[in-house]
Amino acid sequence: MTRPEKHDFPVVQARHFLEPGPIVLVSSHHAGKSNIMTLGWHSILAFAPSLVGCMISSGNHSFEMIRQSGECVINLPTVELADTVSRIGNCTGSTIDKFAEFGLTAKPAQMVSAPLIDECFASFECKLYDDAMVPNYNYFIFEIVKAHVADGPEHPKTMHYMGDGEFMIAGDVIERKELFTKVS
Template sequence: MKEVPASGAFRQLEPGPIVLVTTSYRGKPNIMTMGFHMMIQHAPPLIGCVIGPWDHSYSALRATGECVIAIPTIDLAETVVDIGNCSGDTVDKFERFGLTQQPAGSVAAPLIKECLANIECRVVDVVEHHSLFILEAERLWIDNDHREWRTLHHRGDGVFAADGNVLDLCDRMVKWRHFPR
């Protein structure tokens, strides 16, 4: 083993796929790319995510208390990176990147049609000191006809990994059978 700087720990524990977060504030929808998020609990489903005042979406999320977490697949990899390289205060990202807004069921923020899944969320708590939003997932939309299912995982410095083969061990998860698949 070789010791490396602890600042790289996120590269080993990367919490999940890169996601797109949509908000809508004063009738203006926006999209941001986000990598720092984690599941906090199963029921109710709580998601933690870091969105700081340096992000244009921060103000919209603080004002409205709602968003959509959209899960893109690797066919959108370049678009996901490009969305993160510009700001919604000067760019209509839906228009620039050719993404399709779809109405959500219970929040004003739009779903993204081109994504594999969309999760409608409401803010239930904020840890200001860390810009950590605790979101409750209210509705989940999955495109079962989506051609691509592999998601994108950021490893740092613009390097990404894609999901590979799926290993199904659900028959061994006897303690957790009560959770829906």
């Protein structure tokens, strides 16, 4: 698997990659161990601070790791990782070291203890910003504090989960800039 070269990216523009709704790989680190989970239930909540909300089911091994450490990395895989993404979502970190099992590279992050997944197109380092919705909805609000994005391609083939083992793959990009009075 390739490990794309990445550059720093403005955290306020994280929406460019997350708002289209891709499945992401959330990496975490707690008590000396790292883990990875798949996540489809997320949305941008604010530009600045750069907030993203994530529904992380308490049944996931990652749930307590993220709750306890207050950190994670949201990594953006592309279609070349379809098999790996599927497998990661169908096993548990309680018995498996997913980085080793799936041959993924845990690269040190800059601002959090959770590792970047270097095979992904982009990685967003996150700190827990508000856990008020965790008890009722398992809903974590994170602040993206550092972003790393591959140098190319401009439009990565992200995967968008539809349930039932199916993914929609990112298609063509169209623009309607002339119809936007305030481009945001």
